[in-house]
Amino acid sequence: MKIGIAQINSIVGDFPGNAKRILQAYRECLDQGAELVVTPEMVLAGYPPRDLVFKTRFVPDCLQALDYLASEVREVPLLVGYVDRNDQSKRGKPFRNAAALLADGEVRAKVWKTLLPTYDVFDERRYFEESEECVPIEWNGIRLGVTICEDIWTDEYLQRPFYDRDPVEELVKAGADIILNLSASPFHAGKPTIRREMLSSVSEEHGVPVVYCNAIGANDQLVFDGHSLVISGAAVVELPGFVEHSVVIDTDSFDASACPAAPEAEQLWSALVTGLRDYAGKTGFSTVCLGLSGGIDSALTAAVAAEALGAENVHGMTMPSPYSSGGSVDDSMSLARNLGIRCDEVRIDDIFAEVKKTMAPLFVGEKEDVTEENMQARIRGLLLMALSNKFNHLLLTTGNKSELAVGYCTIYGDMCGGLAVISDLPKTKVYEVCRWLNREREIIPWNTIEKPPSAELRPDQKDQDTLPPYDILDGILEAYVERHQSIDEIIALGYEEATVRWVARRVDLNEWKRQQAAPGIRVTSKAFGIGRRMPIVQRFQS
Template sequence: MKIGIAQINAVVGDFPGNAKRLLQAYRECLEKGAELVVSPEMGLVGYPPRDLVFKSQFVPKCLQALDYLATEIGEVPFLVGYVDHHESDQPGKPFRNAAAWLERGEVRAKRWKTLLPTYDVFDERRYFEPAAACEPVEWRGRKIGVTICEDIWTDDYLDRPFYRRDPVRELKEAGAEMIVNLSASPFHLGKPEQREEMLASVARKAALPLVYCNAIAAQDQLVFDGHSVVVGPSGEVVAKLPGFEEACEVVDLRQDAAETVPRSRVRMPQPPCEQLWRALVLGLRDYVQKTGFETVCLGLSGGIDSALTAAVAAEALGADKVHGLTMPSPYSSGGSVADSFALAENLGIRCDEVRISDIFEEVKRTMAPLFVGEAEDVTEENMQARIRGLLLMSLSNKFNHLLLTTGNKSELAVGYCTIYGDMCGGLAVISDLPKTRVYDLCRWLNREREVIPWNTIEKPPSAELRPDQKDQDSLPEYDVLDEILEAYVERHLSTDEIVDLGYEEDLVRWVQRRVDLNEWKRQQAAPGIRVTSKAFGMGRRMPIVQRFTG
């Protein structure tokens, strides 16, 4: 059987646009000889729709689009993901995460998602009722086992056993001859490799071929990376679609054909820096375009974080869509301004200079009667950041730019950022990228030519808010800080457990306390693009008011 895989980029709630994308992909697969075409989870809806499903006309409009789509489908079936009503008289959630088998102008069969994840970034039990039974779709004498995303995630690849049911086993026992999976599996670093290993294990255990179609898109903070895979019954990878881009491919699942698959169809995994780069580029591009913006602006400090953010923006949108603003204060070095303009020249983006020294002095004079007898401290440092935030927001308002924030995960974790200052903006592009990863990615970008000025990479990092300031005046060395943060934020280790790894107790407790105390600040931050297994924001739900220190 020749299976067409339609790895498309859907927009949440754009039923006409998504239907058009699905039809284009379906027809492209037909031209390549497909006998059955598979699309991603909720390909007609976009994932995740979240509380949009509660809007009175959301699901009816989805079903209307599904009926239209069915009328355009001929003898070659098309599996499409969508949201349906739960029409049972039994108690339960109001909706279903569903897949429709479209054939010869009608919806011939429907199947429901069985395993509903409610952990990390997922919240599906809030909306959906699971399938009571798993039954294959019978077609031309074959039995096709239809699963949706989580249905194939086995206990071996979850933190702990979450489910009592195994949909793949149920389908195998019901006579399924192959497993098809419609998926919207979000990216984090290392996820494509983990996912492929899991798919091979599932196919091997079931002794069935497995066709896996993953979404490619960015939705708010999540990036869906594609990397759709076809796996043979022995666990061998028959074909892989590319990551971070739309693709349509037809794979022949006949045993003799599988044995002669060209090696070009089985792509090598991308190195970590390339994965991160492509995820950030896709995340920024989709966020900007799907929210209706055309251009972005950002502050250029001459530092490495703003440089990387600008490079991502130029790649995602085009250099002519990026407007940089460098805003030196009395404490800014001439090198920082020069580095900002060198970066702009390397990227081909616009960069303007607005000095804030006079504004800063005027704000201090204005506040002086209230600050009599008080020494200058972090208050005056934050004034500079907030003046820059005001100027950048003004630039954003005047020209309808989306303002990008430029802080990294290490700084956001410990609160080394100014709320209503450098945190102003609509999207935090690298807020899930630890500082050490920022350096790695910038060096990777410079592997063939200078993109990020080398001086920006090599000079000690500094906020330049007071004379001769360096980040390490206030923070541990970033390689140590990032290791502690990874243990505390992503692995959820206690203070004592981190100390047992070999770190100084006072330092660990300082980092832990800073993370906990700055939750209020992070909950007011711009949404960020998730690229690690535990980002601040979606998937991490910590209270602001709490006293647990373990």
């Protein structure tokens, strides 16, 4: 069967725009000879819509858009993801995560999602009722086994066994000739490889071809990487990642063309660029601004911004204080030249001195400490917010995951902004991505990469005056935050006890900061924010 795969980037709640994208991809597949076209999960509504589904007009408008799509589809069917009402029962959740087969100007069949995830970034049981049965759709003599995202994931590839049902097994037992999966599977590093292995095992175990259509693009913190797949036995075709793409593949006869997995640094880079491009574009921003410190974090953030939006749309500002080195300003300007972005120098010496003078009567007899350090960060935040307001720039924060984890950042200072671009990227990964970026020519100044990192808020300050070495810090954070391991378990891995206890305590104490932080782009398996819901007021120590 010649199946068109429409790997589409949709916007949550943009029913007319999403319908237009779907029809464009559908017609592209028709031109390539498609006999059926498959789209991603909930593509008509955008994923995830979250509590928008409770708005009185959201689902009716979605269904109206579905009827419009149906009216535009002729004899070649279109399988489209959307949000449906749960009208079949007066009990249960009010909505369904659904797929509809459209053909000959009408809705010919509907399928509802069976397995509703409620872990990590997912909360589908809050909204949707599960399907009571899994039966194939018959079309032109072929029995189509339609599944939606989680329905195809096997216990081996989940965090633990969550479900008593196996929709693919039910469909195959009911005679399905092929398994189709509409998906909105969020990216994290290594996820494309995991999916390919999982889907290959499904196809091999059940002896049926698998067609997997994944969303691309970003909505809020989640990035969807595409990498849609067609798998039949050992043969695999994989679509490119992080781009919209429509292609037709004959599931009865195709040549394997799975691309080798991109290096992790390249995947992370693509995810960050996609996340920023869509966050800005879908919220109506065409330009961004950010502070350039001469450090590696702001350098990488600026490079992502230039790639995502174009260098002409990135406005940098370097704001040296009395403790800033001349090299930091030079590195900021070198970066700006390499990227082709604008960078203005605005010194904060006089403002800082005036603030200290103003507060002096209240601070009599007190030594300078972190208070004065934070003044500098907050002055910079004030200036950057002014730049953002005046020119309608989206202000980008530049802190990495390691710093955010332990609170090595200033609330209302360097945390000011609308999007935290690299807040889910550990410091060691920041270095890896920057070195990958410089593989052919210098983009990030090498001096920025090689010099010891410093906030430059006091004389001769270095990050390692306060923090453990980043390779140690990131190892502990991965165990504590991503794997939820206890202090004793982490110490048993070989880390020094005092360091582990310090890191864990700092993570716990700074939850209040993270809950006020700008949303960040998720690129690891456990990001702060949407996938990690910790109380601020608590006394548990692991």
